[in-house]
Amino acid sequence: MKIEDFIYSHEIDLSAVQTGSLTWSAPSNIALVKYWGKVGDQIPANPSLSFTLSKCKTITTLDYSVKSEKGISFDLLFEGQPKEDFKPKVQKFFERIVKYCPYIEQYHFVIDTTNTFPHSSGIASSASGMAAMAVNIMSLEKELNPVMSEEYFNQKASFLARLGSGSACRSVSGSVVVWGTQEDVSGSSDLYGVEFPYSLHENFKGYRDVILLVDKGEKQVSSTLGHNLMNGHPYAEQRFAQAHENMTKLRAILEQGNIPEFIALVESEALTLHAMMMTSMPYFILMKPNTLQIIEKIWAFREKTSIPVCFTLDAGANVHVLFPKDNERFVMDFINEELAVFCENAQYIADEMGAGAIRIK
Structure with a gap:
């Protein structure tokens, strides 16, 4: 069209x-x-x-x-x-x-x-x-x-x-x-x-996303301003090329159900997004200390248990914890016992993959 x-x-x-x-x-x-x-x-x-x-x-x-x-x-x-x-x-x-x-x-x-x-x-x-x-x-x-x-x-x-x-x-x-x-x-x-x-491979159907509310305040830098700072960014062209490459990789991952490769790509993308913010001019950081604490906790939990839980970030401090639905009980216990303490008022939102807009009669 x-x-x-x-x-x-x-x-x-x-x-x-x-x-x-x-x-x-x-x-x-x-x-x-x-x-x-x-x-x-x-x-x-x-x-x-x-x-x-x-x-x-x-x-x-x-x-x-x-x-x-x-x-x-x-x-x-x-x-x-x-x-x-x-x-x-x-x-x-x-x-x-x-x-x-x-x-x-x-x-x-x-x-x-x-x-x-x-x-x-x-x-x-x-x-x-x-x-x-x-x-x-x-x-x-x-x-x-x-x-x-x-x-x-x-x-x-x-x-x-x-x-x-x-x-x-x-x-x-x-x-x-x-x-x-x-x-x-x-x-x-x-x-x-x-x-x-x-x-879409069965491994990814019904995928869970628990959003950890690390910082409920207004961001210091709006997304609109952040997008504009990619104009003239020293790493912009490399980043855009990387995104195309990762799209090709992710297509295969989603079709084949390769969760370890999914974890590596998704976490890398999240950190790359924030790297672009930290290397723009003016530079800025939207992650908070608790964001980093949560990431390190997720890495340690995954290393210890082999449960395929990972994170992604949007343009802010909150952490999206992603995992297959079959691992829900173990991951929710982990979130309640070790991650909720890093959220404002221990708040998080447990969500999952949906299907789009719905008309309400």
Whole structure:
């Protein structure tokens, strides 16, 4: 699909779709091969691959009604209460997508959104939040154009979500999602995420992700600024080449079920992401002392028990503990006995692989 394929070109019959209410949930995701750096209009500088989560999600209701004057207008509620500080990001999202969804200027929206995880947990809600917005908008578009295919719905929803938050495009559909053009991944695109188009080995189905809440404060450096610091970064080109190589390796790993190679690649990717932060100019560190304590504990536990537990990190201090579902009992005991003490108020979120956005009837 090309960009122009996503421009709405059908007649807009407002008389048929005057008012209504839609509700969708969309999950967070955790990248295994990291995207860090972007060009142009939310285009990734390198491809990425993520596991979609199940329990960490945003639930958004979109009420819409036809209005007399054209223009972007909306009210925004968070957990039922007005949330003015969220509005600029949604305004920017609407301004970016109006070219592709011109009908949004003819409706007033009331958006009510909530997260299943605490807003102050340190877990980024931009991916799940923007994905939930995008699938709601596409549901409205489908009411205006009922013949739309499911494939087009998912591709355009992912395309729109990307314009709100890059990683949001990986939260629309699929358990394992690829975003970014990769020669040996069929159908991959810089414009939207695609479900991993190859067989996923049984070893990885239902994979667990326990998110250790090391630091629930706001990051000192935003992801947007961090991405921009890849422009002119001394190691940028090597990093982008490495990401392509790791995508090829990870495809084989996921098909063959090779967990030891999975562990080595995923942990290396996590540390490489933070190495890019520490070697940018200006440089910065998002890991905290407790992040490092947890990593060392995981390494020692894996060495001692041979249980295949590993970690990954996003652009923050929290640690995602990844492991096969068959090892859940042992790993949860380990987390409760040895890792929870390094979390704020001993808090963590036990999650697992999910399947994407779901419409709530």
